[in-house]
Amino acid sequence: MSEISISKELVKRENELNKVLKDCENKLKKAPSGKLKIINHKGKTSYYLRKDGYDKAGKYVKKNEFDKARRIAQRDYEIDVKNAVNKELSAISSFKKKMPPKTYEHAYEDLISARKVLITPHFLPDEEFVKSWLEEPYEVYARKDEKAQHFTDSGEQVRSKSEVMIANALRKTGIAYKYECPLFLGNTKVHPDFTILKMPSRKVVYWEHLGRLDDPEYLDKNLMHKLDEYEENGIFLGDGLIITRETSEIPLNIKKVMAVIEHYLM
Structure with missing residues (x-):
């Protein structure tokens, strides 16, 4: 893949990541507080809502209260996605800074015509x-x-x-x-x-x-x-x-x- 193609793919990925990031941030603005505790005992899953980290036991989530559990689980997922997106955006930014202005594809492209005819290039423009x-x-x-x-x-x-x-x-x-x-x-x-x-x-x-x-x-x-x-x-x-x-x-x-x-x- 040429440097131009790499740059295009990075820009495309950055745009995609920024859209996901914006979506996460919008959802997190409306996210509820609290924590979700999940216990699996003998094949049965139970959910508990905790006010904070000090609330060890939490309140058992009944079937008619599942909506809040879902919202908290979704919030935690959005946080994980946001963190992953920010790390990838940071990596892309770092890569772009370290990427040389010219890659091996340019070695042939920058030669004069008289020299080009003598060479079998690795990559043609x-x-x-x-x-x-x-x-x-x-x-x-x-x-x-x-x-x-x-x-x-x-x-x-x-x-x-x-x-x-x-x-x-x-x-x-x-x-x-x-x-x-x-x-x-x-x-x-x-x-x-x-x-x-x-x-x-x-x-x-x-x-x-x-x-x-x-x-x-x-x-x-x-x-x-x-x-x-x-x-x-x-x-x-x-x-x-x-x-x-x-x-x-x-x-x-x-x-x-x-x-x-x-x-x-x-």
């Missing part, structure tokens, strides 16, 4: 990593004769109007992808519609669009069988695999495409 990924050659999927021809805004030929929509949306949002790049699922070679590089995590995600779900034969071949192949090779729907679908009556639309992109890829 995001922009160069994406460029290198896109430039990797791959075998183009052999096409059968197709009457309809569909082209994206960049002039890339795809197989359907829906794939034009997906490709254009990916390009518009700056998401790197390869169209019908081969992938081996065990011994089977498949060609996912879109192989996507999710940044900044650098995770590869596959996007399959199923365009004829009202065709039973197509459904069996492209949904059930294909999904099984992905899952058997550790690629699961929602985690490494995106599937969109349509029928002749319910076509894919750009609103759906953008919702998928924003949820899974941004």
